[in-house]
Amino acid sequence: MARMKFVCDAERCIECNGCVTACKNEHEIPWGVNRRRVVTLNDGVPGEKSISVACMHCSDAPCIAVCPVDCFYRTDEGLVLHDKDVCIGCGYCSYACPFGAPQFPSEGTFGVRGKMDKCTFCAGGPEEHGSEAEFEKYGRNRLAEGKLPACAEMCSTKALIAGDGDVVADIFRNRVVMRGKGAEVWGWGTAYGSKQAGQPGGASSTGTKS
Amino acid sequence: MKKAAVWTLALVGALVGCSEKPQSHGLKRGDVPPYAGTGKPYVDAGWKAGDKASWEEHVKVRTQRGQNDYYGN
Helix, strand or coil: CCCEEEEECCCCCCCCCHHHHHHHHHHCCCCCCCCCEEEEECCCCCCCEEEEECCCCCCCCHHHHHCCCCCEEECCCCCEEECCCCCCCCCHHHHHCCCCCCECCEECCCCEECCCECCCCCECCCCCCCCHHHHHHHCCECHHHCCCCHHHHHCCCCCEEEEEHHHHHHHHHHHHHHHCCCCCCCCHHHHHCCCCCCCCCCCCCCCCCC | CHHHHHHHHHHHHHHHHHCCCCCCCCCCCCCCCHHHCCCCCCCCCCCCCCCHHHHHHHHHHHHHHHHCCCCCC
C-alpha cells in the first residue's frame, strides 16, 4: 500500500466547516483545540479559495526533526503520530510545522500549556487500538475499524479526499481532467515534496502559495 | 479537634480534586498495525481483522466509493 495522504480540492471547498465539526465530534476535541480548520485564501476577493488544513503527515516531517524528546514516530502507512506520554509540550513542533497543525490544550489546575494534540488521520496512537486510553489521548481509531478519516468521509462536496496516496491522486487527477481546470493542490508539494503546477518551483508557480 | 478534622478533609478533597492526571513514563511506539483491528464489533464490514491485504483492498474501495464522484462510470 502507498502512503496515506490528504488532498483538499480548492475548486470544491465551500468553507462549510463540516470537516472541522466532524473531527471535533468524532474525537471529542476540547474547546480551543482545532485539529482541522478551513483557511480562505484571498478572502473577500473575487475568486477566493478555501482549503481544509490539518496535519498532512509529511514525507519529511519537520516536527519529527525538531522534537527534543523524540515523541513522534511514523507508521507503515506513512502517518506521523506521536506519543503523548513522552511529549513535554515545548512547542517546537508548532514552530516547525508549515501547516500550523500542532495544537496545545490548556491542562491542569492553572491552565498551563498541555501536551501537543494534532490530527492522527483517525489512526489513534501508541495505545491499544480501540481502547479507552487511546480514545482519551488521541481520539477514535477509525483506520483500525476499516474506515477513513471522518473529516473526508463527512465532506459534503467531496473536496477533502483522504486515503491511499495512489487512489487519492487518481481521484483528483480524474476530476481535473473532467472539469479542465483547478490542478493546483495547496500544500501537496510542501508535504509530499512533488514539484507540480501551483507549487514553488513547479510548472506555473506565479501568484500561488504552497 | 472536630473542626480541624473537617478542615483537613476539605483541604485534602480540594487538593485531590484539582490535581493533575498521572503521567506514565516510557516510550511507546505503534507497533500494532491498523489492519489488526480493534477487537470490537464496531468496525466496517467487508474485511478480516489481521489480514493486511483484505484491509488494504477494503480501504481502497471505500476511498473510491465514498469520495470519487466518477466511480463506476
